Amino acid sequence: MSGDILGWIVLGVAILAIVFLIFRSIGIYNRFYTLNNSSEATLGQIRVAMKKRLDMIDQLLGAVRSYAKFEQETFTKVAAMRAGVSTAGPGDLSKMEAESRSIFGRLLAVAENYPELKTAGTVASLMGPVKSLEEEIGRQRYTYNNITQEFNTMMDTIPSKFIGNLINLRKLEYLQFEEAIATPPKIEL
Numbered sequence: 001m002s003g004d005i006l007g008w009i010v011l012g013v014a015i016l017a018i019v020f021l022i023f024r025s026i027g028i029y030n031r032f033y034t035l036n037n038s039s040e041a042t043l044g045q046i047r048v049a050m051k052k053r054l055d056m057i058d059q060l061l062g063a064v065r066s067y068a069k070f071e072q073e074t075f076t077k078v079a080a081m082r083a084g085v086s087t088a089g090p091g092d093l094s095k096m097e098a099e100s101r102s103i104f105g106r107l108l109a110v111a112e113n114y115p116e117l118k119t120a121g122t123v124a125s126l127m128g129p130v131k132s133l134e135e136e137i138g139r140q141r142y143t144y145n146n147i148t149q150e151f152n153t154m155m156d157t158i159p160s161k162f163i164g165n166l167i168n169l170r171k172l173e174y175l176q177f178e179e180a181i182a183t184p185p186k187i188e189l
Contacts, residue, residue, distance in 0.1 A: 052133055
């Protein structure tokens, strides 16, 4: 009789342990996909902000065209980045960000060399919004990298590592944007 009770207790504990593991695994699985979806949404917000910035840089390039000679290659790069930003992954966004920041830096240098350009309507109306977009992109990058860190930590720790590998997840890539232009670019006039 006592052997039957002990058997039932062991069976009950085993069933509870299995149920616990199932629910824990479901929780980990759901957390992975919540983080993955959050990272995609944040990347989408970064893409939108970068597209806006590239549109404004394109308008600025048009406005300063009469003051400084920019190579056709610069206009072509901006057009290519604008076309590709909506499908760019984290690595591509990092490259685009560095290039667009460099082009914007050259535009700022031109504005410094031509004070009347700073007060021109189009240039003055676009400089402020471009700078505020820089801040927005920085905030979104910070959010994305925090999500990426949590996701990647889950991919490195047990038991979530086993579940991530079981469902073929890979670590997310961090966004590596430059914080500032190290040296102002030289403009040949």
